[in-house]
Amino acid sequence: MLPVVPAAATPPPPPPRELATLEARGITAWFGDHQVLDRVSLTMPAGVITSLIGPSGCGKSTFLRILNRMHELVPSASLAGEVLLDGDDIYRADRPLTDARKSIGMVFQKPNPFPAMSIYDNVIAGLRLTGISADRDRKDELVQTSLQRAGLWNEVKDRLRSPGGGLSGGQQQRLCIARSLAVMPRVLLMDEPCSALDPTSTRVIEETMLELAHEVTIVIVTHNMQQAQRVSTQCAFFLASQGTPGAIVEYGDTEAMFSEPIDARTFDYVNGRFG
Ligand SMILES: Nc1ncnc2c1ncn2[C@@H]1O[C@H](COP(=O)(O)OP(=O)(O)OP(=O)(O)O)[C@@H](O)[C@H]1O
Numbered sequence: 001m002l003p004v005v006p007a008a009a010t011p012p013p014p015p016p017r018e019l020a021t022l023e024a025r026g027i028t029a030w031f032g033d034h035q036v037l038d039r040v041s042l043t044m045p046a047g048v049i050t051s052l053i054g055p056s057g058c059g060k061s062t063f064l065r066i067l068n069r070m071h072e073l074v075p076s077a078s079l080a081g082e083v084l085l086d087g088d089d090i091y092r093a094d095r096p097l098t099d100a101r102k103s104i105g106m107v108f109q110k111p112n113p114f115p116a117m118s119i120y121d122n123v124i125a126g127l128r129l130t131g132i133s134a135d136r137d138r139k140d141e142l143v144q145t146s147l148q149r150a151g152l153w154n155e156v157k158d159r160l161r162s163p164g165g166g167l168s169g170g171q172q173q174r175l176c177i178a179r180s181l182a183v184m185p186r187v188l189l190m191d192e193p194c195s196a197l198d199p200t201s202t203r204v205i206e207e208t209m210l211e212l213a214h215e216v217t218i219v220i221v222t223h224n225m226q227q228a229q230r231v232s233t234q235c236a237f238f239l240a241s242q243g244t245p246g247a248i249v250e251y252g253d254t255e256a257m258f259s260e261p262i263d264a265r266t267f268d269y270v271n272g273r274f275g
Pocket residue numbers: 031036054055056057058059060061062063074
């Protein structure tokens with residue numbers, strides 16, 4: 001019998017992933033003396049997609065940015081509380097900032113690849129920034145596996161040297177996801193990742209998220225209630241009522257939150273009565 005030979009170059013399998021749980025404890029946040037979050041606690045379990053929903057201005061993005069130490073980039077910003085990645089506080093004084101950024105990646109609302117930089121270089125752009133060194137072969141492998149995991153490889157494999165800015169909006173967002181994945185994060189934070197995209201690109205990103213959920217813990221901020229229901233297993237509803245700081249009103253299983261919420265405010269929000 002002839003040996004079975006793979007038809008085409010088979011991509012290397014992604015490395016085995018150890019799923020991580022992210023836990024926020026008693027997060028209070030300020031910009032100057034304006035308090036925007038009040039004692040928010042939330043566990044974002046390993047391998048689960050958690051969606052953060054709530055009206056504009058209730059602090060969802062601030063909370064998300066606290067989860068990977070981006071909040072502290074704003075000069076007036078301060079916070080209290082703890083963020084634990086598998087039990088280890090990412091704000092511990094002896095932990096370098098780059099630790100959190102390596103372990104906890106972020107994808108933003110507007111796709112932000114480096115437009116003049118090639119697709120290849122965009123994917124590996126985060127390596128140097130987070131202090132990871134890799135030889136040429138390792139970079140080639142990382143570019144391929146990251147683009148595969150982001151669901152973009154087949155569309156760009158023949159033009160890796162073309163500029164990232166030449167891709168469509170949806171492709172650019174998947175390129176940004178690949179760039180985040182290249183540093184092998186254990187958690188991926190996504191701040192309204194589809195709000196600038198058309199419905200087809202949105203569907204592709206959602207499919208990508210569902211695939212990735214097996215290997216990375218995902219937290220997504222979304223204003224799209226259907227999206228929260230399509231992609232997330234767990235949901236947290238934030239609210240900042242009448243000038244008070246944002247807090248979580250209710251959280252739990254997404255299906256239950258939408259079909260039988262406990263709090264009347266959750267019911268009104270998920271049914272489009274405000275926000
Ligand atoms: N860089 C900043 N400097 C000062 N205040 C800020 C800053 N960023 C956000 N805020 C304030 O913090 C509060 C929470 O904003 P945040 O963007 O976290 O809310 P959000 O729920 O994500 O809103 P949206 O859904 O509109 O994105 C708002 O009152 C906002 O004005």
